[in-house]
Amino acid sequence: MSPAPIPFSDLVSEQTRAEIFATVLTVGPLSRTQLAQRLGLVPSSVTRMLPPLLEHDYLRETDAVPQGRGRPQKLLHVNPDKHVVVGMKIGPGQVSGVVTDMAANVLARAEQPIADCRPETALSAAAALTSGLLEEAPQAADRVLGVGVGVSGHVDPAAGVCRYSALLGWTKVDVAGPLAAATGLMVTVNNDVNTLVVAERWFGAGRDVDSFAVVTVGPGIGCGLQLGGSLYAGTSGMAGELGHLPLDPAGPMCSCGRRGCLEALAGDRAVLRHIQDGGITDCTTIADAIALARGEHSAARTVARAAFAEVGAALGRGLAGLCNLLNLQKIIIAGEGAVAHDLFGPAMQQALDAHAFSDAARDCQIHIDPVTHDLWARGAACLVIREAVGAAIS
Amino acid sequence: MSPAPIPFSDLVSEQTRAEIFATVLTVGPLSRTQLAQRLGLVPSSVTRMLPPLLEHDYLRETDAVPQGRGRPQKLLHVNPDKHVVVGMKIGPGQVSGVVTDMAANVLARAEQPIADCRPETALSAAAALTSGLLEEAPQAADRVLGVGVGVSGHVDPAAGVCRYSALLGWTKVDVAGPLAAATGLMVTVNNDVNTLVVAERWFGAGRDVDSFAVVTVGPGIGCGLQLGGSLYAGTSGMAGELGHLPLDPAGPMCSCGRRGCLEALAGDRAVLRHIQDGGITDCTTIADAIALARGEHSAARTVARAAFAEVGAALGRGLAGLCNLLNLQKIIIAGEGAVAHDLFGPAMQQALDAHAFSDAARDCQIHIDPVTHDLWARGAACLVIREAVGAAIS
DNA sequence: CCCATTTCGTTGACTAGATGAAGAAAATCG
DNA sequence: CGATTTTCTTCATCTAGTCAACGAAATGGG
Known part of the structure; x- marks a missing residue:
């Protein structure tokens, strides 16, 4: 597995740039003026913040699109192909996962039943699933931003540890460590419902x-x-x-x-x-x-x-x-x-x-919202993007 | 009743100055260096923010107090006499209130039973109590920052209205309007338990x-x-x-x-x-x-x-x-x-x-915390100080 | 007694983010 | 074609913050 390039942080760690990125990601293509309004800024401030995001190809702009009078807008959108992200959910009985692009579009999905819930079983299934998913997106292997994992139970996201899970029968299980070791990728862990919260917040009813x-x-x-x-x-x-x-x-x-x-x-x-x-x-x-x-x-x-x-x-x-x-x-x-x-x-x-x-x-x-479907794993992917972009963006 | 001078807002509306004021208020006299540490700033930043607070006499500094080696500190403390604040709680059966100084020290307390819970009864009792309290602090009348009121029930603080109170039998009662009209003072309204939260946060177990x-x-x-x-x-x-x-x-x-x-x-x-x-x-x-x-x-x-x-x-x-x-x-x-x-x-x-x-x-x-005593009304006073200083300070 | 040490606080040059005003760019309307 | 409209950029400026150096005021050792 390839080492993970994580060039995002230094570039966009600044709060405002992170908010710009997140806003463009979640509310779709936006002109600089619209973006400024939504963020409570003045257009010139947006202009000033953009160059690094455009230069490093996190964001792109469309050709000018006229709409009635006046100078046409150039719409900003995230470059979906800058990175791919793996998201997965570890639940009793199975591990399911997706690969998404930077706009959290699902590129591939897979799931793997697990015979028992022992941490080793689940985590090696998760590692295998990660490999499998990344093979389905072949040209993606060198662009992986990270792996997000949702675990049902009490999770300490900072430590990457599941403290306790009644459903899985886990107590103090390190999730991030073994998975990062097995995949060579950055791993982010959180409660599975929290991954849904992020997904709903970004793309759903929230x-x-x-x-x-x-x-x-x-x-x-x-x-x-x-x-x-x-x-x-x-x-x-x-x-x-x-x-x-x-x-x-x-x-x-x-x-x-x-x-x-x-x-x-x-x-x-x-x-x-x-x-x-x-x-x-x-x-x-x-x-x-x-x-x-x-x-x-x-x-x-x-x-x-x-x-x-x-x-x-x-x-x-x-x-x-x-x-x-x-x-x-x-x-x-x-x-x-x-x-x-x-x-x-x-x-x-x-x-x-x-x-x-x-x-x-x-x-x-x-x-x-009965169609949760991929949403758990997709939310886990969002978690990685969210972390890379800066937790400030909510 | 005197018109209320409210000179604070424009001067200290900036977030950092508000945080400085609140920190000095709640954690007692502090040197510039200690203040900087507590706020995560560098001492020079504190120095740069202080002049307006000192010039307008919201904060004062003690004479140098030596403590072992080195240049002695000058401790900053709030000037308690800059303003007085009225805080009160409207509950079933009685209205109770306090006058405090800017450090939320209670200068006088009073309560007034009310025969019934009709809004007119309660609010005129509150107005009378305000006058009475301010007479007990005679030289204070021209320094009143405002009146804070805690009402048991659902309160819309922005509108100054009690939406519904089962205990008082109120539905959509304007509290801030009549009380401001009767006293000529700025009135802040909130749920009574929220006033306790602020008091506990500033001075109590919180x-x-x-x-x-x-x-x-x-x-x-x-x-x-x-x-x-x-x-x-x-x-x-x-x-x-x-x-x-x-x-x-x-x-x-x-x-x-x-x-x-x-x-x-x-x-x-x-x-x-x-x-x-x-x-x-x-x-x-x-x-x-x-x-x-x-x-x-x-x-x-x-x-x-x-x-x-x-x-x-x-x-x-x-x-x-x-x-x-x-x-x-x-x-x-x-x-x-x-x-x-x-x-x-x-x-x-x-x-x-x-x-x-x-x-x-x-x-x-x-x-x-069995000794709530004045804490309700004192919390209501804190609410006014908090609002004047800027809600940002938490 | 004087000077090194220590701690506190200030000063000044500098940076980053945000603003506002003015202007350039690129379309439509008459 | 010129006036109008809307978008976006440029530039001077403001504010809050940092860093580094320095000044201030105490103690303590020779």
Whole structure:
């Protein structure tokens, strides 16, 4: 594997240039004048900052494009081919990854099932996946900016270490070290939901707001926070633990050993539990449950639908707490479970409206994003770009 | 009432000068060198910023004080007499206020019961209290910087309006307008718990941390947040609504009409409810309950103690959610109810440890601050100083 | 007692980022 | 073709910051 050239930092480490780059990246081609307005600068300041970015070919400008009267604009856009970036997500059962260009466009994707969750297994799979992905983008090998990794669990991004992951069964696992050693590339690690936050912020529903949460539903309930325009990590990088909000002292046991956590009330297992409690025994996966609830009218369908409604109501109560506490502009529901939003959405919204203060709920849009797809890994790639460009850009 | 001179803003509006002022104010007399270190500057930069602050007499320096070898330092301190500030809290039943100097030292205090909570009643009481307080500091009338007001409920600080207050029964009440008209002074309004956050940040347990929450216990449960070094207000200034976190779907009715809110489980009424459920009928105020629980050994005392333990456990569950979600460095328990911390504290801590992730709980100190006393109103005064100095200073 | 040492603070030359005003560039409109 | 409009650049200037050198004011050792 080639050594990683990381020439970006010294050139664009200055705050303003980083903001220019990020703005051009995320809000598309822009003229200098538009850019100045958006950044609260005067056009001449933009002009002054640009030369190094253009000379080093991070940004390019189009030919003049006339639009009515006046001198035509030259639009700035990022040069997507300056670098490629690898992003991946390590989850239970599989490692999935993408290669993107500098505009975070996905060039190739791949995934690899892992037999067990031991750190060695997962990390060697991640290294193999990185190699494989970079071979698919053959001319890219000498232009790799770095590898971004999203890990479900508590991550210390500065150290590149996963502190604790219930889902993976990890405690104090160094992720960046082994992966950097195996690939020879710069490695950035963060919580997997945080990678989604960055992706939503740059390309998704978080584009136009500066305070939002991404809540992932699936086997577990995850949460990442963007507060006041920047990713909120907390004291030791483990903020966003919404899944174990204690919502019901009489609730079912949670995998964490406590009772009535949001995750126990609204995770996949809660759906299955409700269905089994309803007397249906041959429904063992969440896919079964969705199929049942969307299937032909039957007693079983009624039970399954009621199960999703229960789960939606619990989720809504949790979101109400989040909404009341942080007075967010938006909550984005994502994760594998979001595909079933037709089943749990109405009950969730109803519980949210019932439990959130009306002012807070009015200010807070709910956005359901069922097509997370590559977004996890793409977000991990964004993380690398974001770091290279300077964390200041949010 | 005299017109308010507000000469500060133009002079010190620059970020760095504001930070210098705030640092000198909060961490006491400092030499230029110490100041530079603390602000991450070089001493000459401090020297260059000082002249306007000294000329306009916001800061002063002591005579040289030798300390061992070398040239003696001249310590900078704020000139407390440059202005006076009025701070007050409008709560149900009474308006209380203080006059402070520029170092937020309390010069005089007063409170005034109000017969009802109608806005006119409360605001005219506030205006009267302001006049009264300023008469107690006679030579101060021409040096008033402004009036800060803390109101329990949802406040829009920019508009100076209380949007909604359950405790006061207010909906869309303009506070700043009438009070400015009546007093002729600049008026700053904020949520009452936010005033506590500022006070704790400047003078209290929040001095050495940059992410903490102040949770007030009493008739209601309030919460203010300092995240990443600055007061977190949320999208529309109503963040920090912890009291209505839904913690128990089978819990008692809350005054907000929902079931099982933290406030219904851990507010004063919850204590009384538990005691009455225990068969004791002549305990109608929280003071009675505290006296009972601290009194002579008896069956009633056992019931009262159990009531506080129940409430503490509920509070601990709520704090665990807060701690997990935001991974704070510190949670400060304040408010009138905090005096009973000997009664609810152990159960609270136990529930917190049981429900918070151990990593998050380890990073999060609990600080109980039972002597809030003037702190509400003093915090409101800080709010005015903070605004005059520039919100940038956190 | 005087001079080296130490610490504090100031001065002045210099740099980087931002601004505003004026002007050059490149289109359309009449 | 000239007037107008819009975009972008150039240049003088401002502000906040740094660095390096120096001045100030104490202690302590010979």
